[in-house]
Structures are given as C-alpha cells and as structure tokens.
Amino acid sequence: MRDQLEEAHRHSDDGYGRAQHLNKVELPKRFYKAVDVARLEDGYAVTLDGRQVRTPGHKLPIVVPALSIAQALAAEWAAQGEFIDPGTMPMVRLINSAVESGDEMVPAFRAEIGKFAGNDLLLYRADAPQELEAEQERHWDGALVALARHFDIAFQPTIGIIHQPQPATTLSKLDAALEGQGLLLLTALVSITGITGSGLLAIAYLHGLLTADAVWAAAHVDEDHQIRLWGEDEEAMDRRAKRRVEFDTAIAVVDALKG
Template structure:
C-alpha cells in the first residue's frame, strides 16, 4: 500500500512529481537575487525579488497560513545556487502539490487516509520469526491501544495478509478524527500515510498521540528487521534518507497548522 500512495503523490505533475523529471530536463537557472517572506491579509507569502511565488503548473499564487511554513519555503529558495533543483526543495514541492490539487480534492485526500487506516500496516502481523513478532508487538500494540482508548474504538489485527475488515464504527470515528483539517494539512497527512504505509500512524501523529520518532520507528519495524538480518543496502538507505526528509517536512506542516 505504501508504494501505491507514494506513486499517486509522485504522479502529481507540479508537486512531488515535478522532481521525478529533473534528470530528463535541464534544471532552470536561478533567476532571482532576493528571497523574503511577507504577510498579507490572507496569510504569508514568499517573494523572489519582490514578486510572490506561484505554482509551476497552473501559476496559482501561493499563500500559506503559518509563518514557519513560509520561512521554510523561503530557506529552500534561498539555498538554490546556480540552478534550481526541486529535489532539494521538499517544502516547496509539498505546498505546490497541495495548491495545484485544489480544495476540491481535500475530501479525496481525507478518504485516502481513512482507506489506509481500515487496512493498515499495524493490523497485519507476522507469525514468524519470533524477533519480528516481538518487535511488531512492541511498537504496534501500544499505538493501537493508544488510538483505541483515545477514540473509543476497537481494532481487529490479524496474522498474515488476508484482508480483515475493521468495525464500521471504528472507521467512522477515525474519519471523524480528520474533521476540520484543511487542504494543506490533509496533503501533509497523505504524504505521511504514503511514507509510513499507515493511516493510523498519521492520525496518531495529528492528534499528538505519538511523536514523529515513534511514528517513524513503528513504520520501519519490518524494514529494520531485514536490515538486522541482511545488513544495510546503500541504495535502500539512500532512499530511506530521502523519505525521512519528506516525512520531516510533512510533519512540520502538520505541527505548524495545528499550532
């Protein structure tokens, strides 16, 4: 499931997907000197030589509600040297992706998180080896108990990969847990869901039931087990490091909008 949602995000042409094409086209040269953050009646904007930034696709003006998000975007623009490299601008890409998607897609993002939560990573367990079983219980059982108590829901974990439906009341309450989240927050939560393979972990993070490190560790129980067995693969670790940057960026958006 993680791969499916990451693919969906990567295929957004002017958000995350924009970075997928940098090896096929020449990077644009830096065309600006000064980068700044300005406050407007609607929120905060990043300016390049005094001009407000826009999305690269539909040329939509970018306004964010939190100053910290605008400052992070501005830092990425300022860090560009001779050329503009989208792969080094995770915050800009995340916000571009949200703005390009449009408010009309917010319900679909919310539904996608709920869909993952109903068929979640944390609910499908290994029956062997015992070390992996123990690690899953250590990091996943506590998360499920915390969510169950907070939202007054019940989960039905299963061993193996055969689909195990979750109670309808649980799915309804988890969907309600996403009420009030706007497009930017939902875009960040979809990113977290895709990276971790878990809608439940994204919801737990949103409601501060787990912190970012707990979520990251829980999401990588299986992968860490494989590393202990077979050692680190350099290419895989590079991909993981890139995912961590995207994860931290999305978490910072959720935190900023919660504040």
C-alpha cells in the same frame, strides 16, 4: 500502497510524481537574487525579488497560513545555487502539490487516509520469526492501544496478509478524526501516510498520541528487522534518508497547522 498515494498527486505539475523524474529534466537557472517573506491579509507569501511565488503549473499564488511554513519555503529558495533543483526543495514541492490539487481534493485526501487506516500496516502481523513478532508488538501495540483509548474504538489485528475488515464504528470515528482539516494539513497527512504505509500512524500523530520518531520507528519495523539480518544496503539507506526528509517536511506542516 505508497505508489497509490503518490499517484494522487501526479495531476499537479510539481508534486511528488514530477519530483521522481527530475533527473530527466534540465534544471532551470536561478533567476532571482533576493528572497523574502511577506505578510498578507490572508497569510504569508514568499517573494523572489519582490514578486510573489506562484506554482509552476497553473501559476497559482502561494499563500500559507503559518509563518514557519513560509520561512521554510523561503529557506529552500534561498539555498538554491546557479540552478534551481526541486529535488532539494521538499517543502516547496509539498506546498505546490497542495495548492495545485485545490480544495476539491480535500474529500479524496481524507478518504485515502481512511482507506489506509482500514487496511493498515499495524493490523497485519507476522507469525515468524519470533524477533519480528516481538518488534511489531512493541511498536505497533502501543499505537493501537493509544488510538483505541483516545477515540473509544476497537481494532481486529490479524496474522498474515488476508484482508481483515475493521468494525464500521472504528472506521467512522477515524474518518471523523480528520474532520475540519484543511488542504495543506491533509496533503501533509497524505504524505506521511504514503511514506509510512499507515493511515493510523498519521492520525495518531495528528492527535498527539505518538511522537514523530515513534511514528518513523513503527513504520520501519519490518525494514529494520531485515537490516539486522542482512546488514545495510547503501542504495536502500539512501532512499530511506530521502524519505526521512520528506517525512520531516510533512511533519513540520502538521505541527504548524494542527490545533
């Protein structure tokens, strides 16, 4: 499922899809000295030697509504050494992806989150072993209860992987929970959904029903169970650490923009 969400961004020239191929591309040399944040009429922009940063593909000007996002962008630009490595710039990649997607992608991003929520990680339970069942209940039941109470909805969890349709009213209210959200915030929620495999966790975070750490723990119940059984794999843990950076970046955008 995570691959499906990444695919939604591959049309942009500097989204997550491109980031996966950075090791195949010669990195450009740093061409600027000074990095600043400028206040504009419609938000904040990062400047490099006084010139406003634009997206690498369509050369669209980047203006963000929150100072904290602009400061995070500026910090990533300032941290570059002799070469510019987008792999070390998660906020830049996320915002570039959003801007190059364009507002026309808002309905698609909202629908994608809803699609995950209707066939969500939290709704499909293991029937063994007992330890995994208990961990899923501990992390997932609380999230479902919080969502059910907040939105006055009901879920129908199931055992196994056979599709279990959710009530139409539940899906409708979950879709309404994303109503009015803009491109940047929805892009961040799509990222959280892709990383966690759960639209419900993304919606729960947006509405203050779970902390970021609780979302992360819930998303990794199965993986953590495997680690307890077989121990840590170095490559897998490195991938997980990189996902956490992307996750924290998306969380920062949601925190900056949610009402």
